[in-house]
Amino acid sequence: MTRQKKFYLDESEMPKQWYNLTPDLPTPLNPPLGPDGNPISPEMLAPVFPMNLIEQEVSQKRWIDIPEPIREMLIQYRPSPLIRAYELEEALGTPAKIFYKNESVSPAGSHKPNTAIPQAWYNKQFGIKRLTTETGAGQWGSALAYACKLIGLECKVFMVRVSFDQKPFRKLMMHAWGADCVPSPGTETQAGRNILAQFPDTPGSLGIAISEAIEAAVSDPTGQTRYSLGSVLNHVMLHQTIIGQEAKKQLALAGISKPDVVIGCCGGGSNFAGISFPFMYDKINGADIQIIGVEPYSCPTLTKAPFVYDHGDVARMTPLLPMYSLGHSFIPAPIHAGGLRYHGMAPLVSASLKDGLMEAIAVHQNECFEAGLLFARTEGIIPAPETTHAIAGAIRAANQAKEEGKEKVILFNFTGHGLLDLMGYEKYMTGILEDYEYPTEEIAKNLEAIKGYPLPK
Amino acid sequence: MTRQKKFYLDESEMPKQWYNLTPDLPTPLNPPLGPDGNPISPEMLAPVFPMNLIEQEVSQKRWIDIPEPIREMLIQYRPSPLIRAYELEEALGTPAKIFYKNESVSPAGSHKPNTAIPQAWYNKQFGIKRLTTETGAGQWGSALAYACKLIGLECKVFMVRVSFDQKPFRKLMMHAWGADCVPSPGTETQAGRNILAQFPDTPGSLGIAISEAIEAAVSDPTGQTRYSLGSVLNHVMLHQTIIGQEAKKQLALAGISKPDVVIGCCGGGSNFAGISFPFMYDKINGADIQIIGVEPYSCPTLTKAPFVYDHGDVARMTPLLPMYSLGHSFIPAPIHAGGLRYHGMAPLVSASLKDGLMEAIAVHQNECFEAGLLFARTEGIIPAPETTHAIAGAIRAANQAKEEGKEKVILFNFTGHGLLDLMGYEKYMTGILEDYEYPTEEIAKNLEAIKGYPLPK
Numbered sequence: 001m002t003r004q005k006k007f008y009l010d011e012s013e014m015p016k017q018w019y020n021l022t023p024d025l026p027t028p029l030n031p032p033l034g035p036d037g038n039p040i041s042p043e044m045l046a047p048v049f050p051m052n053l054i055e056q057e058v059s060q061k062r063w064i065d066i067p068e069p070i071r072e073m074l075i076q077y078r079p080s081p082l083i084r085a086y087e088l089e090e091a092l093g094t095p096a097k098i099f100y101k102n103e104s105v106s107p108a109g110s111h112k113p114n115t116a117i118p119q120a121w122y123n124k125q126f127g128i129k130r131l132t133t134e135t136g137a138g139q140w141g142s143a144l145a146y147a148c149k150l151i152g153l154e155c156k157v158f159m160v161r162v163s164f165d166q167k168p169f170r171k172l173m174m175h176a177w178g179a180d181c182v183p184s185p186g187t188e189t190q191a192g193r194n195i196l197a198q199f200p201d202t203p204g205s206l207g208i209a210i211s212e213a214i215e216a217a218v219s220d221p222t223g224q225t226r227y228s229l230g231s232v233l234n235h236v237m238l239h240q241t242i243i244g245q246e247a248k249k250q251l252a253l254a255g256i257s258k259p260d261v262v263i264g265c266c267g268g269g270s271n272f273a274g275i276s277f278p279f280m281y282d283k284i285n286g287a288d289i290q291i292i293g294v295e296p297y298s299c300p301t302l303t304k305a306p307f308v309y310d311h312g313d314v315a316r317m318t319p320l321l322p323m324y325s326l327g328h329s330f331i332p333a334p335i336h337a338g339g340l341r342y343h344g345m346a347p348l349v350s351a352s353l354k355d356g357l358m359e360a361i362a363v364h365q366n367e368c369f370e371a372g373l374l375f376a377r378t379e380g381i382i383p384a385p386e387t388t389h390a391i392a393g394a395i396r397a398a399n400q401a402k403e404e405g406k407e408k409v410i411l412f413n414f415t416g417h418g419l420l421d422l423m424g425y426e427k428y429m430t431g432i433l434e435d436y437e438y439p440t441e442e443i444a445k446n447l448e449a450i451k452g453y454p455l456p457k
Numbered sequence: 458m459t460r461q462k463k464f465y466l467d468e469s470e471m472p473k474q475w476y477n478l479t480p481d482l483p484t485p486l487n488p489p490l491g492p493d494g495n496p497i498s499p500e501m502l503a504p505v506f507p508m509n510l511i512e513q514e515v516s517q518k519r520w521i522d523i524p525e526p527i528r529e530m531l532i533q534y535r536p537s538p539l540i541r542a543y544e545l546e547e548a549l550g551t552p553a554k555i556f557y558k559n560e561s562v563s564p565a566g567s568h569k570p571n572t573a574i575p576q577a578w579y580n581k582q583f584g585i586k587r588l589t590t591e592t593g594a595g596q597w598g599s600a601l602a603y604a605c606k607l608i609g610l611e612c613k614v615f616m617v618r619v620s621f622d623q624k625p626f627r628k629l630m631m632h633a634w635g636a637d638c639v640p641s642p643g644t645e646t647q648a649g650r651n652i653l654a655q656f657p658d659t660p661g662s663l664g665i666a667i668s669e670a671i672e673a674a675v676s677d678p679t680g681q682t683r684y685s686l687g688s689v690l691n692h693v694m695l696h697q698t699i700i701g702q703e704a705k706k707q708l709a710l711a712g713i714s715k716p717d718v719v720i721g722c723c724g725g726g727s728n729f730a731g732i733s734f735p736f737m738y739d740k741i742n743g744a745d746i747q748i749i750g751v752e753p754y755s756c757p758t759l760t761k762a763p764f765v766y767d768h769g770d771v772a773r774m775t776p777l778l779p780m781y782s783l784g785h786s787f788i789p790a791p792i793h794a795g796g797l798r799y800h801g802m803a804p805l806v807s808a809s810l811k812d813g814l815m816e817a818i819a820v821h822q823n824e825c826f827e828a829g830l831l832f833a834r835t836e837g838i839i840p841a842p843e844t845t846h847a848i849a850g851a852i853r854a855a856n857q858a859k860e861e862g863k864e865k866v867i868l869f870n871f872t873g874h875g876l877l878d879l880m881g882y883e884k885y886m887t888g889i890l891e892d893y894e895y896p897t898e899e900i901a902k903n904l905e906a907i908k909g910y911p912l913p914k
Contacts, residue, residue, distance in 0.1 A: 011462060011463065076544075087607075107836075107838045146837060150837070172879035175882070176834075176839050377635060380534070380564035382630065
């Protein structure tokens with residue numbers, strides 16, 4: 001065998017610290033604001049999150065130690081392999097070397113357990129008995145169910161209704177790991193009942209489900225329930241940085257000193273942060289690396305939205321976060337990449353774009369599934385719809401390298417497999433997959449609603 | 458980190474030869490017999506299989522070289538990891554060390570590509586353009602679809618109609634890899650049309666699907682189509698022996714000179730042969746290793762059937778094979794482990810049992826899903842229903858080690874994940890999963906029908 005395809009790290013080489021981008025940002029991060037327009041204090045988040053995670057959320061430390069018990073659990077599937085996409089390269093006829101970090105190897109099938117496990121562990125340490133959360137396509141909900149079972153917490157998942165109906169297997173996965181999963185909006189919360197009264201046929205959205213999950217957490221009279229979020233927040237970005245740190249070591253094993261292009265798909269921002277922030281650190285320190293976020297054409301947060309203060313959820317229960325946002329009441333088109341259907345973007349990712357550390361592109365659903373199908377037919381693994389966005393971005397970069405005749409090194413994050421999300425492929429192959437246009441009027445309307453909000457610096 | 462959980466091999470350490478148990482069997486293998494009761498010649502199989510695979514089928518060579526192009530393709534997912542089941546051990550409170558070989562890491566999610574890739578490659582070498590096969594639950598059909606796409610063959614899968622309707626995701630996987638998957642019986646073959654004329658509402662069966670697939674292969678006027686089988690045959694057992702060979706090297710990495718117990722689930726026999734035959738070689742050469750096949754209680758081929766000559770399929774199109782058989786017209790109860798619903802057993806596995814190289818146990822469906830759920834809630838990965846049988850066997854062995862106070866080393870084959878087969882778990886958890894008894898009368902009736910057949914020595 002003359003070529004090595006997969007690059008593994010020993011378990012002992014799994015990162016011992018998470019990387020926090022916050023202190024390295026060229027422009028200091030704007031603080032989250034409370035209802036009065038003033039920065040919120042950590043204590044104000046205490047009903048929602050345990051204090052040890054709040055400390056991470058506001059930390060200015062560059063490196064944060066990963067507790068040993070968390071590393072012991074992460075080795076159920078980590079370090080994840082870095083894989084050279086030889087077969088894809090050959091199909092494209094590109095001089096580029098394409099590598100992907102295969103985060104689909106976790107029991108839940110995606111990168112999400114990287115933060116689910118630490119979050120569950122910190123909550124348990126803090127004396128919490130039960131976590132609530134929301135999930136779109138179900139990747140996050142199943143990851144948290146898995147983590148809670150490992151650690152010994154109860155888990156309640158509010159799943160966006162359209163996915164709950166279309167993707168019954170995700171719900172069954174959560175059940176297998178002992179979690180309770182209900183469709184959102186539902187009648188268990190005031191937020192859900194309000195939405196249903198207004199829009200009885202709503203397919204739901206992540207924003208609505210977040211409102212329900214937070215309400216369910218803060219309204220527990222015993223005080224032993226907290227809420228867990230799978231993306232957007234600083235501590236979630238933090239936990240995912242093991243991806244990029246591992247990738248860096250693995251690229252070195254492959255004889256690569258640095259990638260030329262790093263690519264991730266963007267929904268709330270966590271997998272993108274995970275793969276890219278460790279390379280942003282290098283970029284901030286002078287390395288020449290192009291970092292690209294790929295988002296759906298129909299939910300163009302990074303490419304079309306303004307940088308504003310907005311709520312993370314429809315019911316406006318979260319603090320105001322400094323981010324690119326299409327407006328908290330924006331409901332994205334029902335694309336198959338449910339995990340990318342989010343109106344906002346993680347403040348840390350938003351700041352990275354604002355500060356020029358990254359760029360963003362928006363890709364149509366058909367181009368993504370075309371890319372995903374080519375990947376499945378060359379590299380074997382069938383990608384999740386979210387992941388096809390990163391692949392489409394990588395293919396664009398590889399084609400550009402071909403045009404330029406440059407032997408670029410492209411790294412992308414393979415966030416999850418698509419075994420439970422195959423309908424999109426079938427629609428693409430039979431020519432009935434919808435492309436959705438930029439929802440210009442929708443965006444304008446939703447942005448109008450947040451016009452009076454404070455503006456970030 | 459004080460303990461290592463996962464043991465990987467470098468790609469260069471993937472076995473370079475397959476191990477053929479045939480020459481090492483204490484009693485020589487009985488030959489397959491033709492319709493006239495005489496041993497069939499290799500030429501008689503030529504319309505169905507390419508001659509290079511027929512040569513492997515009848516080979517007496519102990520070690521057979523794996524062609525380098527096949528190894529290049531297998532590294533898309535191999536060597537598969539060997540994993541120490543620490544969390545399961547702790548839950549059981551056993552002194553046993555439990556290891557599992559994780560074959561669920563292939564793109565198709567099971568061990569099946571280990572033979573699908575070589576079979577497709579040998580057919581391509583032989584000038585074949587198109588493969589046909591049958592599939593029950595869909596594991597084998599999707600593995601062959603994946604292999605044919607890698608290698609550049611057309612692939613046609615006849616899928617048992619009831620599974621075709623109930624498990625749409627497997628069909629979608631095959632489509633994603635470019636295969637044509639049709640429900641069986643269908644109108645494309647004479648066999649299918651005959652059955653439909655007689656039983657328009659038939660749910661189909663593997664026997665019917667095999668008949669259709671063989672007919673579709675042998676009736677191609679260009680002669681460029683062959684048939685491919687995912688289990689039972691000698692060359693399929695052969696291809697799977699990379700599993701046990703890798704496991705042996707990986708156990709050595711874990712400081713284990715030999716396992717005390719090796720366990721696999723048994724349907725047609727291929728995964729069991731894969732994990733166990735390399736250890737049978739050691740056993741034949743004096744090593745003290747207990748080798749256990751685990752089968753469904755409702756399909757007790759190894760534990761209750763006689764050793765006879767019987768057909769491999771319901772329609773009696775195959776030669777007579779020397780094996781334990783419940784009778785070729787036996788239709789097993791509709792357990793969730795579709796891949797274990799087979800009336801016979803690979804001749805090589807049957808010979809191993811007959812010669813005392815292995816033993817067998819039969820386990821009820823509820824015990825299996827209980828084991829699978831415990832596994833998912835400790836080790837994380839949700840096992841396929843077939844795989845839960847091996848886990849149930851491993852748990853029994855671990856509990857026995859606990860009773861005996863012995864620190865045994867248990868190795869089992871984790872054949873596939875259960876992400877597309879979650880209904881059984883849901884039924885188990887809600888208490889509505891059926892246990893099926895030994896089908897004593899059914900077996901007697903079906904054995905009566907083969908009473909006049911020749912008997913193996």
